[in-house]
Amino acid sequence: MLGRRIENRLMALQVHMEGQLRVLRNILETRIEHRKIADRINKAVFQKIGSRYFYVEKKNKESWYSAADRCRQLGGHLATIQDEWEMDNVFSGVQPGSYWVDIYSLGGDEGPYFSSLSGKEVKYFKWGIDLPKFDHNHCVNNGD
Template identity: 45%
Template sequence: MYKYATCIFSIFALWNFWGVSAKKQDTSTGTNELPKAPMPYYTIENIDMHQQHWFTYNSLRQNGTLWRIGNMEQRLEMRLQSFQNQMETKLRALKQQIEPYMENVKMSNKIKMSVFKKIGSRHFYLEKQKKMPWDSAYDTCRQMGGHLANILDEKELNEIFSEETKKKYWVDINSRANDGASWISTLSGRDVPFLKWKPNLATNIHNHCVYINSNEMYFENCANDNYFACQAEQWA
């Protein structure tokens, strides 16, 4: 009998202890309900939300990539157009430089070599009968297939005009661009390689064409009449 009483008392004590513990737990959480189980992370709503975020991110990223590609294409087109314009400009300039030489080559096929005499390493013709202005002398030399003479150095000057001491001969030297301009060759378009002025020659900036007399150079009005010297070569 005593044993049964002890057992019942122990069960009753455990029951009270469990009740008190449960009450304290409910009081600490502010509710008498048991805590709910956590919601699973990968629900249909979460998956749909992540898909929307992913699609938005991909769309923004794709738009940014397309913008960068378009910007690169625009810059490449601008550079290509600039390069094309530069090439066209250079080609036009090259064509302008080549055209006179091509014309000279064509003219060289029409040279009347029988009237030219080899002096030194080149061929020249001295007009000793008829005087004419500088421009007419230029045209006459071209009609012969040659060109007004360019004098390369003093040796050549002395060889060409060794027997001519009294006559004046137009040569391919002028400053017709403007008063005070440099002396150029119409054949090369550049400054002449050689000049030998008469000592103490009076300055007159309005006389733009050059003639040779007694192996010395003078400038004179281009409209005056003089004899002239032609050369057969089209490139010197």
């Protein structure tokens, strides 16, 4: 009877450890993929801010779709701003204006808003004062 309880506990621990191992493998695979993507980025045109690289187009005005395509041509993607610190630092050195970010809504003007890169709902965005939150395509631009 004691042997059976020990065996059951060991099996439960094994199942738990296998689950933890899967989580760690997923994290490792994600980090490896991010590293591969980072290695493909043309760093000559990107600026490192924090642990990520950003490119801000200062001359050409483009649609959200054209901007997303241009980013892919450069080896990147439209930025999904992670938090207030990143927002302040990415846009602090640029001229006032509107800049596309990787947020869109298929649900109309009220959202929800998603990242085109991850397909997940975005956790952070901040609207400029008295600026439109969307255009007719329900894409978001960060107006400063």
